[in-house]
Amino acid sequence: MTSKIMSYSYDEYIELVRSFHGFPAPGVLIGGFMVDLAVKNLPEGVLYDALCETKTCLPDAIQLLTPCTIGNGWLTVLPLGRYALSLYDKYTHEGVRVYLDEAKMGPWQEVRNWFMKLKTKQEQDTERLYREIQEAGQDMLSLRPVKLKPEFVQEKHKGKVALCPKCGESYPVSDGEVCLGCQGSDPYF
Template sequence: MICGRTPDELIRDIEGFHGFVAPGLVIGAFMVDLAREHIGQNTEADAVVETRHCLPDAVQILTPCTVGNGWLKIADLDKFALTLYDRHTFAGFRVWLDLNKAKAHPNVYNWFMGLVSKKDLPKEILIPAIFDAGRDILSVKPVTVRAEFAKREKKSKIAVCPACNEAYAAAQGTPCLACQGKDYYHTGS
């Protein structure tokens, strides 16, 4: 069982959320399972992932922590690691893909390090290799998350932009950031 799911249930949940069975997400499931075991099932835990790739989805599928509710933060260090921590004490456990351990599982290691192509290591071989490796490719250590990083952002007062008439966070100033020219898009051709 991985986070209370059979391998088939896990694969189904991954496909339903992520759209396909990503190898990194399967590894991430083992990481979440190991972190949950260490922190304890009854701990009100928040999460930090250290990459934008796959791990955020593993946390969102297997815990109540999501980007939307603010219980999941992404510290984009581009490391394949995550931390579950007690939201009151900030004490937790960091789990990472340990490359020295992964070398004992060549298909997993070679995939992760990009040493083989997807054509040469299809998912039909890689996914079972990941299940076979399980937690053996992971390491864990206790950590304390910095209080300033663990701080939960509260939703600020809402204002209506005088330029576009849309609701926005009043803390942005007037007008809204988009009307100040700090948006992510442009209109027209």
């Protein structure tokens, strides 16, 4: 089998995922095919951002295979719980959305078992799952053109910064008189 994910062979991509994610999670492996399909359906040379509709696994595939990361602000993660991603032009906000399509999983039952949680992780046949992901590649994905609503296009600028009068740390002035942590959003006791 000669499945390619961007410039990587399937086996090379598994090792890349292992080194970044900790283990070759099925969601990151499938995500590789999703990113590859999206990139191939964007105009050549377009500067793009990414939107990921789940916080689990898929953001790692985007960060591994594109310049879009959470750290540089080019990747937005919306916790919608859908296994989908969009790559879109930074300026026009037009792009493509790719999602894992359950209706196309017919021949790949172990992928369906994993995706629909029909088997526990312990009950899954991991080798069969990896083999089916490779066999299916992009055949279990769907793609459509999209244009993002303005409210979902992430603002890239922090704006003015000040020192919080309560804790003394820097924060975006647009957050209010004190930082969000001092407003009650601090996760620490």
